[in-house]
Amino acid sequence: MSEASTPPTIGRSSPEITAAALATAPGFRSRHLPVIVLAVVLAALPTVLPNAYYYDVAIRILANAVLAIALNLLIGYCGQISLGHAGFFGLGAYGSAILTTHRDWTAPMALLASAAIVGVVAWVVARVILRLKGHYLAMATLGLGIIVTIVLTNEASLTGGPDGMSVGDMKLFGLRLTGEKVWYPVFAILLVFAVVLAANLVESPAGRALRALHGSEVAARVVGIDTASFKTRVFVLSAVVAAVMGSLTAHYLGFITPQVASFHKSVELVTMVVVGGMASIWGSVFGAALLSLLPDLLARFEGFETVIFGVILVATMIFLPRGMVPSLARLVRREGR
Amino acid sequence: MLRVENLTKSFGGVTAVSGVGFEVAKGTIHAVIGPNGAGKTTLFNLITGIYTPSSGSIRFEGVEIGGRAPERLAALGMSRTFQNLQISMNLTAIDNVMTGAHLGLNSSLLAGMFGIPDLGGRERAARVRAAELMEFVGCGAYVGAEAGSMPYGALKRLEIARALMAKPRILFLDEPAAGLNHTETHEIEELIAALGKSGVTVVLVEHDMKLVMNVSDRIVVLDYGKKLAEGTPAEIRVNPDVVAAYLGAESEGV
Amino acid sequence: MSQFLQLLFSGLTVGATYALSALGFSMIYNASGVINFAQGEFIMLGGMVAAVLTASGLPLPLAVLAAIVVVALVGLIVEKLAIEPARDADITSIIIITIGVSMIVRGVVEVTMGKGSRALPHFSGETPIALGGATLLPQSLWVMAVTAVVVAGLAVFFGRTRLGKGILATAHNRLAAQLVGVDVKKVLLTSFGLAAALGAVGGVLIAPIATTSYDAGLMLGLKGFVAATFGGLGSGVGAIAGGVLLGLIETMTAGYVSSSYKDAVPFVLVLVILVVRPRGLFGLGPSERV
Numbered sequence A: 001m002s003e004a005s006t007p008p009t010i011g012r013s014s015p016e017i018t019a020a021a022l023a024t025a026p027g028f029r030s031r032h033l034p035v036i037v038l039a040v041v042l043a044a045l046p047t048v049l050p051n052a053y054y055y056d057v058a059i060r061i062l063a064n065a066v067l068a069i070a071l072n073l074l075i076g077y078c079g080q081i082s083l084g085h086a087g088f089f090g091l092g093a094y095g096s097a098i099l100t101t102h103r104d105w106t107a108p109m110a111l112l113a114s115a116a117i118v119g120v121v122a123w124v125v126a127r128v129i130l131r132l133k134g135h136y137l138a139m140a141t142l143g144l145g146i147i148v149t150i151v152l153t154n155e156a157s158l159t160g161g162p163d164g165m166s167v168g169d170m171k172l173f174g175l176r177l178t179g180e181k182v183w184y185p186v187f188a189i190l191l192v193f194a195v196v197l198a199a200n201l202v203e204s205p206a207g208r209a210l211r212a213l214h215g216s217e218v219a220a221r222v223v224g225i226d227t228a229s230f231k232t233r234v235f236v237l238s239a240v241v242a243a244v245m246g247s248l249t250a251h252y253l254g255f256i257t258p259q260v261a262s263f264h265k266s267v268e269l270v271t272m273v274v275v276g277g278m279a280s281i282w283g284s285v286f287g288a289a290l291l292s293l294l295p296d297l298l299a300r301f302e303g304f305e306t307v308i309f310g311v312i313l314v315a316t317m318i319f320l321p322r323g324m325v326p327s328l329a330r331l332v333r334r335e336g337r
Numbered sequence B: 001m002l003r004v005e006n007l008t009k010s011f012g013g014v015t016a017v018s019g020v021g022f023e024v025a026k027g028t029i030h031a032v033i034g035p036n037g038a039g040k041t042t043l044f045n046l047i048t049g050i051y052t053p054s055s056g057s058i059r060f061e062g063v064e065i066g067g068r069a070p071e072r073l074a075a076l077g078m079s080r081t082f083q084n085l086q087i088s089m090n091l092t093a094i095d096n097v098m099t100g101a102h103l104g105l106n107s108s109l110l111a112g113m114f115g116i117p118d119l120g121g122r123e124r125a126a127r128v129r130a131a132e133l134m135e136f137v138g139c140g141a142y143v144g145a146e147a148g149s150m151p152y153g154a155l156k157r158l159e160i161a162r163a164l165m166a167k168p169r170i171l172f173l174d175e176p177a178a179g180l181n182h183t184e185t186h187e188i189e190e191l192i193a194a195l196g197k198s199g200v201t202v203v204l205v206e207h208d209m210k211l212v213m214n215v216s217d218r219i220v221v222l223d224y225g226k227k228l229a230e231g232t233p234a235e236i237r238v239n240p241d242v243v244a245a246y247l248g249a250e251s252e253g254v
Numbered sequence C: 001m002s003q004f005l006q007l008l009f010s011g012l013t014v015g016a017t018y019a020l021s022a023l024g025f026s027m028i029y030n031a032s033g034v035i036n037f038a039q040g041e042f043i044m045l046g047g048m049v050a051a052v053l054t055a056s057g058l059p060l061p062l063a064v065l066a067a068i069v070v071v072a073l074v075g076l077i078v079e080k081l082a083i084e085p086a087r088d089a090d091i092t093s094i095i096i097i098t099i100g101v102s103m104i105v106r107g108v109v110e111v112t113m114g115k116g117s118r119a120l121p122h123f124s125g126e127t128p129i130a131l132g133g134a135t136l137l138p139q140s141l142w143v144m145a146v147t148a149v150v151v152a153g154l155a156v157f158f159g160r161t162r163l164g165k166g167i168l169a170t171a172h173n174r175l176a177a178q179l180v181g182v183d184v185k186k187v188l189l190t191s192f193g194l195a196a197a198l199g200a201v202g203g204v205l206i207a208p209i210a211t212t213s214y215d216a217g218l219m220l221g222l223k224g225f226v227a228a229t230f231g232g233l234g235s236g237v238g239a240i241a242g243g244v245l246l247g248l249i250e251t252m253t254a255g256y257v258s259s260s261y262k263d264a265v266p267f268v269l270v271l272v273i274l275v276v277r278p279r280g281l282f283g284l285g286p287s288e289r290v
């Protein structure tokens, strides 16, 4: 890749071209402003949340949003489906639970160890299964998640079996994290971080490479993008994020069952990504909020929750195929013109 | 610069490329022609690492590269376009071109997340260069566009811009003028000639004979996977085998 | 030996229903490239409708027939309302759609037929037949025989009829099929109706042995998907072989190794197969071209 190999005669530069080029770079308004708004909203929220129940709802949304953002990097940006991501979430949760309960590790150490283990597992798995495409990949990831659930259910001496196990509090810098009001800022800060880091990533050369390989794998390879390596790294990244969120959620809830790793939970995560909008970070935040609130909102329809949930999924995919946020953003842009 | 020897590729029963050999000299424009299904695209796929040869040798600047992955060949200075468009429609036009600069940028995920990669302004420089190349290939009007909203002809040029962005030493163009009208074809012809003058080695597959005859230094003719003839445009034009193959193919095809 | 025989019988019985489920997956996959995650709900729906109808006094054969017709209709409706409008969506979106459909079916069954589990009477009594030291339920014979008949019927349908050949042609190359005059819309509709009917047949066959309930569809469906993947998505022979093999391996594991890990076996197995043969045992399919 020597400079000399580009003969200077190809193309010419001009101030107009430079200006046109730089106008395409993501600017402050599109990139940082929404993050500031998010941070302000999250900071102000406690003043309007009436009681612990609402804090709990908020925390669930925040945790799911972080999970959905990480999964969106894999599904929406990189184009690789995973129907077993709750498996990694469950491994993180149980890793922390088991290491703190049975091995007396401190919670942060257990969290780091679980995340590291999941990272290694995900890397090995990714090397093998990311060669698969489409439905075969869906099958493989789905199978992984289910295997995790079955193992967690059956190894009762460690995990408490289907009845679950309790998890102690987490202590961080001498502070005991317990109760919704203490956990809320932790998850809120995590979400802001997740949004900022993910937004940086997708606009970086690495992010462009991910998006490019989603669009055309062969074209990406021909310009030197090591697609296998990118897919693997993003898979590991999203798995580790899931594991960390699993650990934190386990400590927050104080009690976990194998359901945390279930196919149902995996589908819920994918749904947040897809309904909110693939390849849209704000879509994931929105999707997480919507799908976390939906069960509560639908509770009044006693019995019909599942049906209505299903109808919403199908209708969104048919009428807003790019997901809610990108489809609506498009509409707004068109109106604006 | 590039030396292909006895190259063969079979898919199950079909031998798409069979014992093909030729040499491409640095700084020349080389054309590969032949009827539909002759194995031209397969030949490109073999050289650029998309397919692994069944047998034979491909040497690039003296190094055996047969079966080497495309992403590794890119690092050696190989670049190409595709007969059936391979554009990432989920990206903007300029982002597509910028992917060509991938190897020159910091592509670590961590660096990406923490916003470090553009410390030296390389991302910015790449963006400007991408726009210049878009201008050069004739799709400068689409610098601010989404790839998905561009017409076919502009997308074909966009592919060339992306390939050039990778600073290729050798550039493979698979039917760059396919589906283009008369004027556009002529513009592509001028573009290829300009590339040749600037020192890039170009290998192209093209059905438009006027274009091929005008820009090529040498031509290889494939038929049913085998090399039928090789020579300068003047030699190929009068080669009886070539004439027979083309007339035969045309009367079958219509 | 008699234990082995016993496991063989139940393995073949379960395997036959997996094969039917896998055939349903393959059929829809062939016609549309879609993996229908609602296939398991068709199976559940078949068993539930038949059970409810017999409980309300309808004679068994009529109830079974009605159940198959109802489920086939549901399949057609699903295709018309949920799949056809989303033809151009990408794989992930379509997976979400079929998951949404499965929730709707499950939810409607839960609301209208209740949460309790239901059983269907055995087709011809429950007196086990002794065979080589093992016993075989008459219902198992029904399962295997009907599956064999269905497979033979499908072979004729795909080999001999215009519509069947049209489905195969569409699977091979949609555009080319359209060009030679195959009505692709009809092919899609037919394949959903047929797949749903197949699911219902499996559902009513197995319901007398394993009781059914509104939430039984998920596992049945997933195992059908595993069986189909196992054999190679879209391959009919693969679906049957995959289903039978899966049933056998699963029961043998439960019998000889560990019954608590029985449900994990299919998934471990399919992972191993996919790693060794990324397109399943019988899957060929063209390699990607550029």
Ligand SMILES: Nc1ncnc2c1ncn2[C@@H]1O[C@H](COP(=O)(O)OP(=O)(O)OP(=O)(O)O)[C@@H](O)[C@H]1O
Residues within 6 Å of the ligand: B011, B014, B015, B016, B034, B035, B036, B037, B038, B039, B040, B041, B042, B043, B083, C287, C288, C289
């Ligand atoms: N991946 C593949 N699998 C099987 N057969 C293939 C594959 N790629 C190419 N072929 C076959 O190899 C032969 C040569 O095809 P190729 O695409 O190289 O022809 P071509 O000269 O580029 O034709 P055209 O001018 O139409 O582009 C054809 O018979 C084709 O069907």
Ligand SMILES: [Mg+2]
Residues within 6 Å of the ligand: B040, B041, B042, B083
């Ligand atoms: Mg070609």
